[in-house]
Amino acid sequence: MSQVKVGDYLFQRLAQLGIKTCWGVPGDYELALLDLIGDAGIDFRGNANELIASYAADGYSRINGAGAFVTTFGPGELSAYCGHAGAMYHEMVKKISVDTAVLTDLNTAGSDIDRCLNTMLYESRPVYIGVPVDMSHQQISGEGLKTPLKRELPPNDKGEEDKIAKEIMSMIKSAKKPVIIMDGSAVRNNLTAESNRIAEITGWTFVTTCMGKGAANEELPNYSGIYEGAGSIEEVRKVVEDDSDFVLWIGSFRTDFNTGEMTDFVDEKKTVDLQRFFTKIGSKKYDVGMHGVLKALLSEVEADSSIKAKDSKVEWDPYPLPEAAKEKKELKQDFLWSVLDKIIKPGDLVVGETGTSAFGLAAVRFPKGATGYNQTVFGSIGYAGPSFTGALKAAKEAGIVKRGILITGEGSLQLTPMCFADLLKLDLKPLIFVLNNNGYTVERLIHGKTASYNTLPVWDYKQLCTVFGPEFPSKYYGPIKTCDELEKLLDDPELHRGDCFQLVELILGELDAPWSVGQVTAKIEEFNSKNAPPKDAGMSMGG
Numbered sequence: 431m432s433q434v435k436v437g438d439y440l441f442q443r444l445a446q447l448g449i450k451t452c453w454g455v456p457g458d459y460e461l462a463l464l465d466l467i468g469d470a471g472i473d474f475r476g477n478a479n480e481l482i483a484s485y486a487a488d489g490y491s492r493i494n495g496a497g498a499f500v501t502t503f504g505p506g507e508l509s510a511y512c513g514h515a516g517a518m519y520h521e522m523v524k525k526i527s528v529d530t531a532v533l534t535d536l537n538t539a540g541s542d543i544d545r546c547l548n549t550m551l552y553e554s555r556p557v558y559i560g561v562p563v564d565m566s567h568q569q570i571s572g573e574g575l576k577t578p579l580k581r582e583l584p585p586n587d588k589g590e591e592d593k594i595a596k597e598i599m600s601m602i603k604s605a606k607k608p609v610i611i612m613d614g615s616a617v618r619n620n621l622t623a624e625s626n627r628i629a630e631i632t633g634w635t636f637v638t639t640c641m642g643k644g645a646a647n648e649e650l651p652n653y654s655g656i657y658e659g660a661g662s663i664e665e666v667r668k669v670v671e672d673d674s675d676f677v678l679w680i681g682s683f684r685t686d687f688n689t690g691e692m693t694d695f696v697d698e699k700k701t702v703d704l705q706r707f708f709t710k711i712g713s714k715k716y717d718v719g720m721h722g723v724l725k726a727l728l729s730e731v732e733a734d735s736s737i738k739a740k741d742s743k744v745e746w747d748p749y750p751l752p753e754a755a756k757e758k759k760e761l762k763q764d765f766l767w768s769v770l771d772k773i774i775k776p777g778d779l780v781v782g783e784t785g786t787s788a789f790g791l792a793a794v795r796f797p798k799g800a801t802g803y804n805q806t807v808f809g810s811i812g813y814a815g816p817s818f819t820g821a822l823k824a825a826k827e828a829g830i831v832k833r834g835i836l837i838t839g840e841g842s843l844q845l846t847p848m849c850f851a852d853l854l855k856l857d858l859k860p861l862i863f864v865l866n867n868n869g870y871t872v873e874r875l876i877h878g879k880t881a882s883y884n885t886l887p888v889w890d891y892k893q894l895c896t897v898f899g900p901e902f903p904s905k906y907y908g909p910i911k912t913c914d915e916l917e918k919l920l921d922d923p924e925l926h927r928g929d930c931f932q933l934v935e936l937i938l939g940e941l942d943a944p945w946s947v948g949q950v951t952a953k954i955e956e957f958n959s960k961n962a963p964p965k966d967a968g969m970s971m972g973g
């Protein structure tokens with residue numbers, strides 16, 4: 431094959447991964463490289479800062495499977511690493527990437543690119559490719575481009591996989607009160623269709639978690655709600671923790687936000703946990719990955735009608751509304767989350783931010799065909815807006831999403847509001863809800879209810895669209911202060927039409943939060959006071 435430039439090789443590989451948009455900020459050392467990006471059919475979409483670029487690439491990859499950003503070295507890349515810094519930048523970046531390469535050798539540049547990208551696909555984690563300023567236009571062999579990148583995980587050992595599937599099936603058959611939990615790793619591994627199908631066929635009690643929210647089919651009659659330890663409704667907590675005798679936990683992801691601050695308790699003995707590279711049956715771990723096991727289980731379950739639950743109807747309301755929230759006066763969080771489903775339609779992509787919105791969103795009814803996610807692992811505020819930008823761009827390119835809805839607190843928005851400029855100029859026509867509660871409410875509830883460090887500068891949110899994109903059409907609704915105003919707005923056909931950038935400002939109380947937050951904080955307070963409480967201790971909640 432003919433020779434290609436190092437930069438062309440790299441961008442052709444990214445194009446082969448379906449990447450049509452690459453994010454970033456230009457800089458001296460990267461300009462020559464950027465000259466090549468269009469040749470591969472990739473658009474470079476510059477952002478206001480590198481942090482936004484990195485979050486947008488993350489969001490893009492959630493939809494497309496892979497995303498990319500390019501920055502200049504030193505200050506550019508360090509700005510992208512969410513505040514990480516280090517004098518020895520290549521040494522530092524090795525610690526936060528699953529593979530790295532700096533393309534200093536023309537003999538290995540192509541294979542270094544391929545190795546990094548294959549590792550990225552295998553591990554489903556970021557890699558780093560450094561392109562020295564004098565390298566991007568040098569010629570290398572294009573032969574490697576003929577070998578496809580490895581987009582599928584290697585299959586499990588068939589014998590082992592069959593053995594595991596049989597063992598799980600025998601547990602399934604003897605179970606009297608089985609429960610399925612669809613969790614974060616099912617979403618990250620793109621196994622939501624198989625998980626929903628198993629729930630549908632079996633009719634067992636089917637719950638999801640904050641990280642699974644937006645991927646579970648909530649229209650199934652056996653959909654029972656969100657399991658988040660002490661933050662769950664009592665019926666869900668009881669059925670999962672106390673009553674069940676078998677739990678098929680598809681991709682457990684035990685982080686603080688996802689487990690009601692580690693207040694979850696599911697007996698390991700009755701649990702089968704499926705993960706990307708292993709399966710755990712009770713306390714025994716087997717090197718057999720979930721992709722094969724889940725598909726094998728699905729075929730077994732499909733073939734065996736004896737394991738279907740007799741009555742799969744749920745006896746409780748998975749979306750209960752506390753009494754206090756029924757009193758319709760000034761706008762309250764619980765009321766907000768109970769009516770927001772009016773605006774969510776099949777084909778919507780809904781992204782929530784860290785803060786009260788992540789907890790609230792878990793309580794919103796999602797119709798089948800609406801998808802969504804929130805960043806429940808790292809919990810870095812300011813992530814949701816740019817990530818939403820990337821995800822919505824990828825979803826629109828793929829033609830799989832009709833509209834994007836972002837739900838963010840005003841404190842989080844203040845970190846990365848410049849992503850509004852990207853959303854406007856890319857004409858993505860988002861619907862954005864900003865919860866304005868005069869500060870960091872989630873932090874206030876943890877510690878420092880009235881502390882000045884939990885307050886924020888006051889912004890005029892209705893001006894943001896004109897500031898960030900005066901030439902693009904946009905609409906501001908608000909400030910919405912009462913339940914009536916919100917209900918009226920959610921019935922407004924113009925809001926539903928969504929033919930331009932729409933921003934809704936919701937005014938909420940400084941100490942008002944979804945009920946699940948109150949439940950979790952009470953549980954942690956109880957724990958702290960039982961376990962030698964340090965004086966004036968705060969809880970470790972909120973990232």
Ligand SMILES: Cc1ncc(C[n+]2csc(CCOP(=O)(O)OP(=O)(O)O)c2C)c(N)n1
Nearest residue numbers: 785786811839840841842870871872972973
């Ligand atoms: C980068 C980063 N800085 C600080 C935090 C700590 N933190 C977690 S939630 C939160 C408050 C978010 O406030 P806001 O977006 O206004 O949401 P609210 O809880 O008020 O609804 C803060 C400061 C974090 N998670 N990430």
Ligand SMILES: [Mg+2]
Nearest residue numbers: 839840841869
């Ligand atoms: Mg706030």
